Each structure stands twice: as structure tokens, then as C-alpha cells.
Amino acid sequence: MLARCARCQSTFTTDHYGTQACPHCSAQIVLEDPFASKPPASSEAPQPSAQPTVPDQVVAGAPPPGSPPASQPTSGSPPHYGAWGPPPGWAPPPVGADAPVSSPFAQRERLGFVNAYLQTWKMVALDPARFFRNLRIDETGSAVGFGVISGTLGTWFTVLFTLILPQTSLEAINKLLEGLPNAAELPHLTTGLLDGFALGIALIAPLSTLIWMFLLAAIYHLFLMVFGGAHRGFNATLTAVGYARGLSVLMAIPWIGGIAAGIWGLIAVIFGLDETHRCGMGKAVAAGFGPSILSCCCCCVPGITLMTVIMAKAAGA
Amino acid sequence: MRLAWKKTARFGVPEIFAGIAALSFLVARFVPVLRLPGLCPFKLITGLPCCTCGMTHAFVHLAHGELGRAMAANPAGCALAAAVWLFAVLDLARIAVSAPLPDPSPRAWRALAVMGVAILGVNWVFLLVKGVS
Numbered sequence: 453m454l455a456r457c458a459r460c461q462s463t464f465t466t467d468h469y470g471t472q473a474c475p476h477c478s479a480q481i482v483l484e485d486p487f488a489s490k491p492p493a494s495s496e497a498p499q500p501s502a503q504p505t506v507p508d509q510v511v512a513g514a515p516p517p518g519s520p521p522a523s524q525p526t527s528g529s530p531p532h533y534g535a536w537g538p539p540p541g542w543a544p545p546p547v548g549a550d551a552p553v554s555s556p557f558a559q560r561e562r563l564g565f566v567n568a569y570l571q572t573w574k575m576v577a578l579d580p581a582r583f584f585r586n587l588r589i590d591e592t593g594s595a596v597g598f599g600v601i602s603g604t605l606g607t608w609f610t611v612l613f614t615l616i617l618p619q620t621s622l623e624a625i626n627k628l629l630e631g632l633p634n635a636a637e638l639p640h641l642t643t644g645l646l647d648g649f650a651l652g653i654a655l656i657a658p659l660s661t662l663i664w665m666f667l668l669a670a671i672y673h674l675f676l677m678v679f680g681g682a683h684r685g686f687n688a689t690l691t692a693v694g695y696a697r698g699l700s701v702l703m704a705i706p707w708i709g710g711i712a713a714g715i716w717g718l719i720a721v722i723f724g725l726d727e728t729h730r731c732g733m734g735k736a737v738a739a740g741f742g743p744s745i746l747s748c749c750c751c752c753v754p755g756i757t758l759m760t761v762i763m764a765k766a767a768g769a
Numbered sequence: 770m771r772l773a774w775k776k777t778a779r780f781g782v783p784e785i786f787a788g789i790a791a792l793s794f795l796v797a798r799f800v801p802v803l804r805l806p807g808l809c810p811f812k813l814i815t816g817l818p819c820c821t822c823g824m825t826h827a828f829v830h831l832a833h834g835e836l837g838r839a840m841a842a843n844p845a846g847c848a849l850a851a852a853v854w855l856f857a858v859l860d861l862a863r864i865a866v867s868a869p870l871p872d873p874s875p876r877a878w879r880a881l882a883v884m885g886v887a888i889l890g891v892n893w894v895f896l897l898v899k900g901v902s
Contacts, residue, residue, distance in 0.1 A: 677879045678886055682875075687782075690782070
């Protein structure tokens with residue numbers, strides 16, 4: 453069954469009732485067994501409201517009696533539940549449209565690997581807002597796996613294109629680079645030099661994609677915290693980044709693939725951060741462009757400028 | 770401000786970041802990364818350093834115990850390298866003794882994040898001034 457923590461509002465899977473720790477915030481919570489006979493209510497410590505539960509339904513956990521109160525998340529404007537637990541009259545959301553769901557890739561054993569991958573990719577690419585809206589954020593392994601597979605495939609395609617790049621194209625790029633202010637720092641590009649780099653990059657692609665994904669998620673999360681939008685913890689950010697990384701396979705398209713993957717991926721990340729954190733589009737956009745300011749003022753802006761110069765030269769020729 | 774502590778799984782997200790930090794030390798110490806050509810597109814186009822320019826030099830110099838050269842290359846990078854390597858060591862020790870993980874409040878996290886971004890901004894000004902002069 454699915455359970456929802458009363459402290460951090462995250463959902464997780466559990467197979468038993470009773471006292472247990474939330475896997476997201478480690479708060480001790482109690483899932484009351486609806487089929488067990490109820491003990492007589494104590495007059496001193498009122499019990500949290502019992503949650504009607506059935507198997508496979510989302511149930512809310514309450515802290516054990518006598519446990520110290522924990523602070524509520526202060527960012528954003530969450531509803532005030534007091535020290536612990538939901539307000540009187542609160543009931544768990546019904547199973548249906550709003551219940552958290554697993555991505556197709558998380559259900560790959562049931563759907564088949566390729567089918568699950570393609571379904572997930574299609575949803576991330578074409579309807580990211582709906583995909584991320586009710587996505588479970590406690591299945592980060594699937595999100596990271598999806599991102600690593602896609603990022604590795606994208607890198608391998610890029611390497612392949614580099615390896616088949618003819619020497620004449622390299623000479624043209626060398627000529628263009630010579631006109632830049634710090635061109636002296638650049639090596640003269642040759643097929644031998646690029647081949648060595650490319651093969652090295654291809655070998656470490658899975659590891660580098662994994663590391664880059666975690667670092668990118670950390671930077672997004674940092675900016676979300678700065679803007680007060682990190683409502684649901686790092687796992688939500690990692691889930692958004694992992695699935696959005698799936699668009700890296702667009703790098704299989706020659707020439708424009710890298711730019712398309714970058715821009716489309718950024719859009720998917722912004723929708724992902726908005727929906728997984730419920731932080732609002734403004735904060736998601738601000739956080740989404742944070743790493744762009746940090747790293748893409750190093751990469752994207754000059755990259756686009758360089759591309760414009762190349763296209764202008766090509767048009768002139 | 771009272772710091773809370775929480776029990777976590779033996780291997781989780783903090784340990785992945787600790788692993789990345791440890792790997793960054795090994796690469797900075799034993800791989801000749803400075804022999805690779807510098808390729809910051811921002812510097813290439815504008816002639817000015819970006820906010821993370823010199824980070825690789827800072828990591829490599831600090832990994833070789835050259836604090837002065839690391840600070841000169843990128844002060845924020847030097848501080849970041851020291852912080853992440855210290856985190857890796859502390860996390861390893863924490864796992865060894867099964868100690869809980871510090872759990873700062875959201876307010877404290879946000880203050881740290883704002884401070885980090887502000888330090889990066891000041892660092893960029895330093896690099897620009899240094900690069901121009």
C-alpha cells in the first residue's frame with residue numbers, strides 16, 4: 453500500500469501497519485490498522501485522526517503518541533497542521549486522478565524494457581507537465597537509470613559523429629576558431645586528437661552522466677532553496693532531472709541534436725521542478741536557469757553565438 | 770538555532786555525493802587534468818573569465834597541497850574543494866560509527882544556499898578584476 457507522511461507529505465510504499473520511519477524525512481509515523489480493534493481513547497493525549505485505509509490506498513501516517521514535535525517545512529505556504537498530523541476532518545485523498553503513480557519506466561518489469569522506456573520518453577518529451585504532476589518521487593532509482601541510459605546513448609552518438617567528422621570540416625572549424633580572442637589557448641584540432649578524446653569520453657560516459665546528473669540536481673536544488681521552492685526534498689529534484697535527462701538521446705540528430713537536447717531538456721526540467729515540488733512556474737523557471745547562468749553562460753550562450761557565426765559564414769560562402 | 774539529527778540508510782544520496790567528492794580528489798591528485806587544453810567557451814568568446822573559471826586549477830593545486838596557488842586560481846573553488854573533501858571524510862567516519870546525519874532546518878538550508886550563491890558572485894567579481902588587471 454501507499455502511505456503519506458504527515459510531516460513531509462511524501463508518499464512511500466510499505467507492506468505493514470504500525471510505527472515506522474518515513475524513508476524521506478525519517479520521521480517516526482504510525483499507520484493505524486483499520487482492521488484492528490481500537491483501544492479506548494486516552495483522555496490526556498488525543499490520538500491523531502484515524503485514517504480509513506484499504507490495501508493499495510494512500511494513507512496518512514501520524515506520529516507516535518509522545519513523540520517530540522517536529523517543525524513543519526517553512527518554505528512556501530503549506531497548510532498549517534499544528535505540531536503534528538493533519539487537521540480534524542482531514543481525509544486521505546481518494547485513489548484516482550491525484551494519487552501518485554509510477555512512471556512506465558519504473559514498471560519496466562511488467563511492461564517490458566523497451567516499451568517502458570519508449571512510453572516514458574514520449575511522455576517526458578511531449579507532455580512533461582502531466583507526466584510529472586502525479587509522479588512518485590520515491591522511485592529515484594528508475595529516474596536515475598532512465599537518465600543514465602539516455603545520457604550515455606546521447607554521448608555515444610555524439611562520439612560517433614565526431615569520429616566520422618572529415619578532416620576538411622575540422623580545418624574549417626580551426627579557421628573559425630582562430631578569429632576568437634583566446635584562440636591561442638586552443639589546440640589545433642586534428643582527427644587523431646579528437647579520436648582520442650572521443651573514445652575516452654565514450655568509455656566513461658555512463659559514470660560521467662551519473663555524476664553530472666547528481667551535480668546538476670544539486671545545483672537546481674540549491675537555486676530552488678534560494679527561491680524558496682524546494683518543498684519536497686532532493687528526491688523530487690533528482691526525479692525531475694533524471695527523467696528530463698532522457699531527452700539527451702536527441703543528440704543522435706546530427707548538428708542540431710545537442711542544442712535541441714539542451715533546450716528541450718531545460719523545458720522538461722522546468723516543468724518537472726514545477727510539478728514535483730509544487731513550487732509554481734516562476735520559481736521553477738528561476739531555478740531552471742540557475743545552472744544555465746552558472747554553466748551555460750560558459751556553454752550555451754557562446755555555443756549559440758558560435759553556431760550563428762558558423763551559419764553566417766556558411767550563408768556568406 | 771538547534772540542529773536536528775536524523776538516522777538514515779547506510780547508503781543514500783549523501784554517500785553518493787561523498788563518493789563524487791572522493792573521486793574528484795583522486796582525479797585532481799593523480800590524473801594530469803591540467804595538461805588537457807582549457808576550453809571555457811565564455812572566455813573563448815569574450816576574453817573574460819566565467820564564474821567557475823580556474824576551478825579545475827584550484828582543485829588540482831589544493832590536492833597537491835599548494836594552498837596559495839589554489840586560492841589565486843579561484844578562491845571559491847579552493848573553499849569548495851576543501852569543503853567537499855572534508856564532507857567525504859566526515860561522511861565516511863559517520864558511516865563507520867553509524868552516527869546520525871545532521872538535519873538542518875529548511876530555513877538554515879536556505880540561508881546556506883543564499884550564502885553559497887553570494888560567495889560565487891563575489892568570487893566572479895574577483896576573477897573579473899584579476900582577469901582585467
